[in-house]
Amino acid sequence: MIFVLNKNKQPLSLCHSAVARKLLKSGKAVIHKKYPFTIRLKELKTSENKAEFRLKIDYGSRHTGLAILNGSKVIGLAQIHHKTSIKSNMDSRRAMRRTRRNRTTRYRKPRFNNRKRKERWLSPSLQSRVDNIQNWVNRLQKLCPLTHISYENVKFDTQLMQNPEVSGVEYQQGELQGYEVREYLLEKWNRKCAYCGAENVPLEIEHIIPKARHGTSRVSNLTLACRTCNEAKGTMTAEEFGYSDIQKQARIPLKDAALVTATRWKVYNVLEKTGLEVECGTGARTKMNRIRLNLPKDHHFDAICIGASTPNEITFKTNQVLHIKAKGRGSHCRTNLDKYGFPRGYLARQKSFFGFQTGDIVKAIIPKGKYKGTHFGAVACRKKGSFVIKNKHGKLIAETSYKNCKMLSKADGYEYTIEPMEVDGIPLTLKL
Structure with missing residues (x-):
């Protein structure tokens, strides 16, 4: 469609x-x-749209599913891939900034007057997800006469996810009630190294999933190890180190659940501002509808099943899913740094070259040479006019002059791929 x-x-x-x-x-x-x-x-057509189009949104921390329904007909499916590198990029910039301040170079005084945060402030990593959803709801409103929105407004019970048996006063006390962290770990691991079993030696608190691998410092991810085992394990997980039984005790991180819970009402407020009627659904109802409709577990299929408005039967009018990957619009930093924070190269102060900018989708017709032929892909611009064409996986497929390139789609901060819709691993074919 x-x-x-x-x-x-x-x-x-x-x-x-x-x-x-x-x-x-x-x-x-x-x-x-x-x-x-x-x-x-090209001709002016002003006929009224009598059909009702409902946008359904399955919000997730890494992926958000979108589905457009016209009654029982599924006419559009998409999946937003949110940026997950924002925090690590900010941490890297902060580390570089701090090392510069501590060197014996020009002294930069601390600034505190610009540190005030706005009311209901969200961290950039959370705000980017809200902005992605707001951006695409506004875009789809301009392309389709939407009349309703269905949104899965879920709240995760993180303690129940950790321990299905938790109840009553245990919610307030927690598993560390009456213990310090080290004393709790000594009791839990019988006062010996969890890996080699050494006793009566100095024991160090060790992360089962290392912090370098995005492990947390929650007590369920901590164990005790002697110095030898701790150094030998390095940045490996316990399973990679050969102790899969210890790895099982490291419970699933709750970062994704906490992220969705923290921003769910912010997303709802954004949807309300569109002026459309917003229906809220629960995770239990979504699961019930998905089982009833016999659909696989995926974000765009979950989006179809949100809310009480889900029809008893559905008909697919599309067999493709548009994958939308948030890439950003480039970096504001125009200086490349080495691992010590010193400049190693400078980027051009402009972003547009010969009518193109990095990220534009182009068609390159190369008449001769190594890359002779017709190529489609994203362009990486150079100041001198020699452009690089890359495919959706970031692999170089051609290098040519800007004169051989024709614009197909301007860069808008997202990367797009269209994939066939699959049910049980089999591509869905439509009989229309």
């Missing part, structure tokens, strides 16, 4: 891809957008 706009860029009801091809071939429409594919009619 293809999005359709009228001459004044107002959204109309979606049409089949065959109809879109006829309109484009006859010259009655032009391509308005490549991702998601949208056409714009």
Whole structure:
């Protein structure tokens, strides 16, 4: 199904891809957008949209599923891949900044007047997820005459996820009630090294999943080890070190659950501002609907099953899923640093070169040379005009002059791939 706009860029009801091809071939429409594919009619059409289009959103910490339904017809599926590198990038910049301040170079006075945070402030890693959802809801409103939104507003009980038997006063006391961390670990691991079993030696607190591998300092991820085992283990997990039984005791990290719980109402407030009717669903209802409709577990399929508005039967009018990966619009830092924080190269102060900028999707027709042929991909621009064309996996496929490149889609901070929809590992084919 293809999005359709009228001459004044107002959204109309979606049409089949065959109809879109006829309109484009006859010259009655032009391509308005490549991702998601949208056409714009050349003649003014102002007919009212009587159909109801419902956008369903399955919010997750790493992926968010989107589905557009027209009654019982599924006419669009997409999945947003959120950025997960924001915190590590900020930590790296902070470490570089602190080392510069501590060197015997120009002294930079601490600044505290600009540290005040706004009310209901969210950290950048959380805010980016909210912004991604807000951005795509606003985009889809401009492409499709949406009338309703369904949103899975879930709250995770993190203590129950850790211990299914927890109840009553245990919620307040926790597993460390009456203990210090070291004393608790000594009791739990029988006052000996968890790996070699050494006793009567100095024992160190050790992370089962190392902090370098995104392990947390929760007590369920801590154990005791002698100096020899701790140094030999290094940045390996306990399972990689050969102790899978110890690895099983490291419970699943709750970072993803905490992230969704912290931002769920922020997302709801963003959806309410669209002016559309917002329906909230629960995780239990989503699971019940998914089992009833016999759909696999995936974010875009979960989105179909959100809320009481889910129909008893569904018909797929699409067999593709648009994967939207948040990439950002480049770095504000125009200096490359080495591992010590010293400059090792400088980037150009401009982002646009010869009408292109890094991330644009282009078609390169190369007449001769090593890369002779036609190539499609994302462009990496250079100041001198020699561009690099890369595929969706970031692998170089061509290198050519800007004169051989033709713009297909401008960079907008996202990377797009279209994949066939699969059910039980089998691509879904439609009989339309």
